[in-house]
Amino acid sequence: MTAYDLVVRSRCAHLPDSVRPAAVCVRDGRIAEITGYESTVDSLESVDIGEHALLPGLVDSHVHINEPGRTEWEGFATATRAAAAGGVTTLIDMPLNSLPPTVDAAALATKRAAAQGKCYVDVGFWGGAIPGNTHHLAELHEAGVFGFKCFTSPSGVDEFPPLSWAELPGVLAELRRLDALLIVHAEDPAELAEAPDSEEYAGFLASRPPRAEDKAIARLAGLTERARARVHVLHLSSSSALSEIRSSTLSAESCPHYLTLDAKEIPDGATAFKCCPPIRGRENADELWRALADGTITCVVSDHSPCTEALKEGSFGTAWGGISSLQLGLPVMWTEARRRGHELADVVRWMSAGPAELAGLTGRKGSIAVGADADLVVFDPDAEFTVDAGNLLHRNPVTPYAGRTLRGVVTETWLRGTPAGQDPVGELLRRDTR
Template identity: 50%
Template sequence: MFATPKTGENPNTQPLVAPDLIIHAERALIDGVLRPGSVHVTGGRITAITALDPAPDPAVPGITLPPSQVLLPGLVDTHVHVNEPGRTEWEGFDSATRAAARGGVTTLLDMPLNSIPVTTTVAALEEKLAAAIPQLRVDVGFWGGAVPENGADLRPLHEAGVFGFKAFLAPSGIDEFGHLTEPELNTVLAALAEDDALLIVHAESPAVLDAQPESVDGGYPEFLRSRPEEAERDAIRMVIEGLERTGGRAHILHLSAASALDQIRAAKAAGLRLSVETCPHYLGLSAEEVPAGGTEFKCCPPIRDAGNRAALWAALIDGTIDTIASDHSPSTIEQKRRGDGDFRVAWGGVSGLEVELPVVWTAAREFGMPLERVIRLLAEAPARLVGLSDVGSIAVGNRAHLIAFDPDAAFTVHAEHLAHRNKISAFDGRTLHGVVERVWLHGAELTEDSAPSGQVRRRG
């Protein structure tokens, strides 16, 4: 499909006959550096990267980005709850992938809950695929679930192409997806280690959560106290000790508690195969900003204080935290507003898929992280985590998933204009920096009127 370089030549400089499209950019993220370049696309793949042509041939299909725009790889979001089938009134593949495309996310991985059925068997995966395939506006892969009763289903799901397995160590919030006890966690880690499969973990300790005083007023300060940092630290301890016993692989989801970072650093230094993500809402928001009754901010683990937020940024900068993912977890507005602002009963989850890049980039400007590092955390690193070698970077042979991004443009978020199904957002009314101006999927530019053209991704 793409030109084969001669021995000793740099494949990124190979010219290609008759490309379908060339995108010329004064700034393109190539080999981790922003530099001028022309990216050649044929058959949906990047087939050459050449020096920027100051006078492109008008006979060759091409696009020249304005100097204000940067050519970047499409983002890879490994933590999205699409909820279809079964809870499509919360979200679905059409609305979720439309939101992803608007936000420059060209590959996403769907969580095994809160759909019905949950993705804990091959039959459930097939049901989800049947719902998804006709609607995909970006490429989509799937996680399997690890629950107490599906030990015999783990290997068949792995062979069917899921990218790994999601487990909760505390109640998930839905009856269909049970949480693992510590002995069950060790059993699952040992089973997955036989196939070198990845376990991704919602790490909160039920023992710590159960020990908290009973809530009395339903406000955010009380909700925050009910899910202390100790709950994350204790659950991460369980995962680390499980890795020591089994030699398996694990990824900590949506790290909120900065006080757990020393445990993670020590585990990595000891050679354990542990990685960790955090989320845009922990990086762009702080507890001090949550208004009374603002249940659109409720998530588990919770958004913590400004000092904690700064410590998470320091851990991103020093490399302790490996990836950023949205944890887009929508519900109906009625579920989010249940209890009229009572954090005890409102559904927990932040809908941020469409705005994750500007949320992170706006905060990154504050903390001094360059755009190149931001994109590594949102694209290249998550792609490598799950073994997707042909996305997440601009390189010859990769899928031509590209975005044109204006890092200096500013806009105000209006929840009613976002593409996800239920128009509620913790970012409503916030002014953010960074606008995704154009998106290409498999080399074709996406618009609001584009027909679904996303593909299913499978492990391996």
């Protein structure tokens, strides 16, 4: 055999079964061998990162890239460069906020064409389930989407309307036939109120109470059981819905902002913190962390939902609802996880292995294992930095984390054995990619 293309040595390699010293050997973009740290290995390039942690590339299964159509909000080049800088080597793009939305095979082809040659990390796509497009779901599935996203309440954009409770059973039946995953923004519209045109966060928070999530998730659990379908709850914010999730076949994710930010600390007028469902209180976050620890919540993903700076201005009633955090998820989560007594291996499980499993990418993504893509991240868990929004790589420099001191710095990212962020060498993934 010829020499390996790359060998990365770390005294703190996060492998699926342990954290230990290791040399990770790469050939043709895949991990070909994992051997002892001190092993003599013939390679074209060798990197020793010493005590720094070697992590599998993160998988972010909840990203709104918005291109084409709203590329001034975000785009494939800017989003994927930010991802690479944050240690995210695979992301899956949501079907809405781009024009056209990804609700049929032609729209998916348009989006893939827009992404071609622009991606600095690997990118897959979710399809959309909206009223009237059930007959398009099979063609999207065949075209390689990773599953289907729907809303049970208004999405914020007119071209991606929600499914009614009467429409959901038909969609679930079709996805059961296809053995496809449905991912759901679960808030009951009957429990939502119009947010007041105010700079006070409390009014916005009251307009989207926990019972909106709780009621939607309970109804969704019943429909899922009857359909025997696969359904995943997106961006869980309400801890009072956890008992329903635990007693059902639903899976669930949450996001760094729900786990680390406190509604009581959001200043009036700070619309960078606005998202739907909303950021709630510290005691609520405590319960979400317990659900992470016991496995009820299996993934932590960004729900990176950016817009222009102008659309983030105004009141909590009128500003766009979305958090920009794609580049910061790992240090945000590690800072809080460490404070709460969790290990870095826990964060890796929540942000890499968990989302990879959700998307059906286990074996290729989400772990440092022989046969997997050589998506590797060097992480200094002890370094600290203060977030300067102007230094972030997503298109519009707005983030609720501006000025926060975080622990943990990504110092190097490899995508399939190649330094990520330098050239747009990301692949466009299909669900059946192996």
